[in-house]
Amino acid sequence: MAKDRAIIPPLPFPETTPYWEAAANGKLLIKQCSACGASHFYPRVHCPFCFSDKTQWCEAAGRGTIYAFSVTRRAETPYAIAYVTLREGPTMLTNIVDCGLDSIRIGQEVRVVFKPAENGQLVPMFTPV
Amino acid sequence: MRGQNAGYIAGIFEHPTRKADGKSLALLHAEVAKGAIEDAGLSKDDVDGYFCAGDVAGWDARGAGPFSIIDYLGLKLRHLDSTESWGSSYLVHVAHAAEAIAAGKCRIALINLAGRPRADGFNTGTSVATEGLSAAEAQFELPYGPTVVNTYAMCAMRHMHEFGTTSEQLAWIKVAASHHAQHNPHAMLRDVVTVEDVVSSPIIADPLHRLDCCVISDGGGALIVTGPEIAKSLKHPPVRVIGAGYAPKHQMGGRIDLTYSGARWSGPRAFAEAEITPRDIQYASIYDSFTITVLITLEDLGFCAKGKGGAFVADGNLISGLGRLPFNTDGGGLCNNHPSNRGGMTKIIEAVRQLRGIAHPKVQVANCGLALVHGTGGALGTRHGSATLILERE
Numbered sequence: 001m002a003k004d005r006a007i008i009p010p011l012p013f014p015e016t017t018p019y020w021e022a023a024a025n026g027k028l029l030i031k032q033c034s035a036c037g038a039s040h041f042y043p044r045v046h047c048p049f050c051f052s053d054k055t056q057w058c059e060a061a062g063r064g065t066i067y068a069f070s071v072t073r074r075a076e077t078p079y080a081i082a083y084v085t086l087r088e089g090p091t092m093l094t095n096i097v098d099c100g101l102d103s104i105r106i107g108q109e110v111r112v113v114f115k116p117a118e119n120g121q122l123v124p125m126f127t128p129v
Numbered sequence: 130m131r132g133q134n135a136g137y138i139a140g141i142f143e144h145p146t147r148k149a150d151g152k153s154l155a156l157l158h159a160e161v162a163k164g165a166i167e168d169a170g171l172s173k174d175d176v177d178g179y180f181c182a183g184d185v186a187g188w189d190a191r192g193a194g195p196f197s198i199i200d201y202l203g204l205k206l207r208h209l210d211s212t213e214s215w216g217s218s219y220l221v222h223v224a225h226a227a228e229a230i231a232a233g234k235c236r237i238a239l240i241n242l243a244g245r246p247r248a249d250g251f252n253t254g255t256s257v258a259t260e261g262l263s264a265a266e267a268q269f270e271l272p273y274g275p276t277v278v279n280t281y282a283m284c285a286m287r288h289m290h291e292f293g294t295t296s297e298q299l300a301w302i303k304v305a306a307s308h309h310a311q312h313n314p315h316a317m318l319r320d321v322v323t324v325e326d327v328v329s330s331p332i333i334a335d336p337l338h339r340l341d342c343c344v345i346s347d348g349g350g351a352l353i354v355t356g357p358e359i360a361k362s363l364k365h366p367p368v369r370v371i372g373a374g375y376a377p378k379h380q381m382g383g384r385i386d387l388t389y390s391g392a393r394w395s396g397p398r399a400f401a402e403a404e405i406t407p408r409d410i411q412y413a414s415i416y417d418s419f420t421i422t423v424l425i426t427l428e429d430l431g432f433c434a435k436g437k438g439g440a441f442v443a444d445g446n447l448i449s450g451l452g453r454l455p456f457n458t459d460g461g462g463l464c465n466n467h468p469s470n471r472g473g474m475t476k477i478i479e480a481v482r483q484l485r486g487i488a489h490p491k492v493q494v495a496n497c498g499l500a501l502v503h504g505t506g507g508a509l510g511t512r513h514g515s516a517t518l519i520l521e522r523e
Binding site: 005007008009010011012013017020028038039041043044047048049052065067068069070071072073075079081082083085089090091092093095101106107115123126 | 250255257262263266267268269270271272273275276278279281282283284285287290329332334335336337372380381382383384385388468496510518
């Protein structure tokens with residue numbers, strides 16, 4: 001099992017505080033556009049596809065597959081950075097945690113877990129199902 | 130651009146230092162500027178346009194940087210352009226200089242790069258970002274520990290997954306660079322390496338080994354760009370910019386595809402402007418921050434089909450005198466230098482040397498008349514600016 005790494009605290013914007021408040025409650029939010037129907041990540045007020053400002057927070061299922069990853073070996077505590085494609089469509093940057101770093105594979109199914117940053121803010125990460 | 134916007138690269142200079150302990154950043158700028166101006170056979174007072182990127186006076190100077198350096202150099206200008214595109218900035222500057230000259234905004238443009246990350250002890254590849262903390266994406270990225278190496282490494286991992294590309298194929302890119310660097314007395318790494326050497330070097334971030342990564346070096350370079358009348362009156366064979374293309378690529382709202390770069394768009398734009406095809410190119414300078422950067426770029430530029438880059442670069446195909454596409458004959462970023470962590474400038478300089486016929490005789494491409502330069506500025510796996518130039522010896 002990988003050891004825990006010190007996590008840099010996120011610096012929320014006024015308009016992204018719902019995301020981080022939800023994370024603190026163990027929920028992963030993404031944004032969906034009411035105008036074009038597309039989901040996007042990372043979350044913005046304006047849809048990056050159709051530029052409508054009619055976007056809404058939606059709770060993601062917290063399930064996805066690993067699109068790409070890399071284990072940083074040259075680090076005080078080796079860790080796995082990854083892009084995970086959510087069931088809802090968007091792909092997000094994250095870490096793969098709570099597993100052997102050598103067992104991670106592209107295409108692996110993962111579920112969201114939350115790990116505390118150095119200031120206690122919970123941050124969404126993923127672990128193999 | 131053929132027939133219009135004609136810009137010529139009339140002066141080049143690459144700083145010989147690779148570790149500038151005894152020199153400030155400003156002094157490095159003065160030395161490279163003087164070198165390029167003298168190479169062109171001009172004087173400082175001839176320069177009326179100045180091009181530099183946002184890091185020109187160090188990142189802490191931010192927007193004041195260009196003014197700090199033009200003050201330091203004592204330039205009298207009627208045109209200033211500080212377009213920022215990370216390591217590909219200098220290719221963009223060449224294109225912008227050609228446009229400015231064609232529009233009558235200036236006659237003789239100086240383009241500068243200098244940096245001393247090695248003297249400053251900066252761990253370029255393995256540090257988590259410390260700048261851009263207020264950027265919109267920072268809160269959704271920095272907690273996960275993105276570094277230069279691990280974000281490029283994810284591109285390599287995905288490319289291997291989709292196309293069966295191997296570490297041994299990537300290693301051939303470093304092997305080719307090392308074959309060229311052995312002839313460059315200024316190169317940081319002059320030993321010829323083998324595929325086995327590369328794949329047995331320590332992993333930095335899977336699947337990239339230490340020898341898949343470029344060097345960290347100090348130094349810099351400068352260029353003089355001017356119009357046809359002045360270029361043809363100077364001493365060097367005129368090197369004309371016949372095509373330029375630019376394209377930023379980003380995360381596209383989460384529709385991420387790591388198997389291609391912005392070169393997919395910048396390359397065709399440059400080739401269309403130049404009215405040539407990849408088959409016509411005799412020499413290519415390709416920004417080689419990592420081996421994977423070169424492989425993906427070559428595919429995107431159309432030197433081979435998407436997914437076939439591994440086979441294309443293998444078996445010495447990039448080695449001058451051996452392969453079909455001689456690349457980075459100065460040793461590139463993988464072996465020679467990477468001043469200010471920005472490889473675009475030195476890529477342009479080596480392409481001009483090839484077109485002038487003054488590259489090292491062991492790596493000079495016979496009768497080199499058409500060259501391509503490509504820069505990938507930023508991070509292949511998140512956001513970057515891709516710039517392509519096509520240069521012709523007249």
